[in-house]
Amino acid sequence: MTRAVSNTRRASLVLASLLCLALAALQVEYRRHAGPLWRDEVNSVNLATLPSFGEVLRNAHLDSFPIVWAGLLHGWTTAGLGDTDQDLRRLGLLVGLATLLALWWTARQLDIDPPLLALLLFGMSPTIIIYGDMVRGYGLAALATIACIGAMWRWLQRPTPGGWLVAQAAALLAVQTHYANCLLLLAIGAGAAAVCVWRRRWTMLLGVGALGAVAAASVIAINWTALVYMTKTGPLEVQDIALGRLLRVFGEALAPSVPGLAILWAAAALLAALGFAVTIWAPRSGADRERAIYLAVTALSAVVGYFAALMTAGVGLQYWHYLSLIGVLALVCDAGVTLLVRRARHGEWMRIAGVAAMALAVASDAAAAVRVRMTNVDRVATLLAEGAQPNDLIVVLPWVCGISFDRYYRGAAPWMTVPDFDDHRFHRHLLVAERMRQGSAGVTQELGRIEQTLRAGGRVWVVGAPQVPLAGAELETLPPAPSGPRGWRAAPYLDNWELQVGALLERRTRHRLPVEVPSDGPVNYWENLPLAMVEGWS
DSSP states (O other), rough: OEEEHHHHHHHHHHHHHHHHHHHHHHHHHHHHHHSSSOOHHHHHHHHSSSSHHHHHTTTTSSSSSHHHHHHHHHHHHHTTTTHHHHHHHHHHHHHHHHHHHHHHHHHHHTOOOSSSHHHHHHOOOOHHHHHHHSSSSSHHHHHHHHHHHHHHHHHHSOOHHHHHHHHHHHHHHHTOOOOOHHHHHHHHHHHHHHHHHTOOHHHHHHHHHHHHHHHHHHHHHHHHHHHHHHHHHHHHHHOOOOOOHHHHHHHHHHHHTTTHHHHHHHHHHHHHHHHHHHHHSTTOOOOHHHHHHHHHHHHHHHHHHHHHHHHHTOOOOSGGHHHHHHHHHHHHHHHHHHHHHTTTTTTHHHHHHHHHHHHHHHHHHOOOOOOOOOOSSSHHHHHHHOOTTTEEEEEEEEGGGHHHHHHHOOOOOOEEEEEEOOOOOSSSSHHHHHHHHHHGGGGGHHHHHHHHHHHHHHEEEEEEEOOOOOOOOOOOOOSSSTTSSTTTTTTTHHHHHHHHHHHHHHEEEEEEEEEEEOOSSOOOOOOOOOEEEEEEEE
């Protein structure tokens, strides 16, 4: 028996090591193809590279994360390690590799060392590799959440003051890397509280509550300005999203373009649920029962709470919103399946063989999916620097793409977004709100610049694809916000402004010519912009 255990342990470690090498290779492959930074990454870099950390703190509300990510990126660039896009992507790669270590450390605390299934489900997902390794805080947030699960369980097993402090530090790191991690910390706390109630350890239950209270207080105290800012910008972007749509996006995010991995997620979830049920209700389960309670309650609370919050906030239609949740569920699935296979004869060998077979089956699809360039704006900017003249005008749509265009364009022709602002370094949502107070007239000045350029014989270069009204259709005139069709929501106004640009270019110009943008492979859906040239006023 001892020899059999030793053999399965040795085989598991060999397979886990090979998996880690394969996952590291996928992350390197992504970095090799990712290329320049897209607008959200540029926003983070622009914040982090402000002259002093004090300025970073004062402007932290202009990014989507609490201060830890901006602080790390500021330190990286201040040390001279972020002078180029590839230098910045090196930080993303290091975060991705560190997340694999955090996954293994937490799995060891949960007695599922090595985490074969979690490495496969989490580490081979293109969502995790692409959006976890990009120059944004989502990968660090996933790392912190994974570590928090392990630190909390370690303290539950060995309730010492030092263990509580480690769990507290992990909780603080989690909530200070991503605001949505507060929901996942609440779920982890619910799982820990369930174990305390099961044990009737009321003092430990108070410790769990204190841990959460300290973390919550830190979010409010450190990020108060950002929280206030979110209350102002939130109404501009909120959407009415049905639960079914959120679940569909989440399902796609688990394994985009890798159908075999999607099937494995479904199978792992069912087997994990069975493993938890058998362990909780079977007699003489001992510590396994408590581990099953902890993880089952954590997973259930995380899923219910997270999706309820996404529906309330009106967000969640992008894959990167789910990275931390995917990390939690990958660990939970691995633990549940491990509890189940340990009850079956030769179960460990079946687990090893199954993971090895699936890894071989999905590796090719995963490798193809991560070969994506994060933007083509740099190539568009190069074309315009060579072809646009000082009497031309460049129009960048949508307005948020002005952030990345500002980083890469160095030509002679003037350029603008619609609506246009003096500062294109950040997502300036409140400036959009100011334009909304003018209704449809919010882009009158921008339309005038386009007309003036064309009348003077200049060309207008359009970066992006503005909406065009149907033939013969009259454009709707929107009243000043919040009297518009959806109150303070920005989408109707942004659409209306784009339609005005599209109508002007469609109806009042003589020549429209698409310009081919060089491409050597797939480009990030969120920033793959076409280029066109229009000229001649009619």
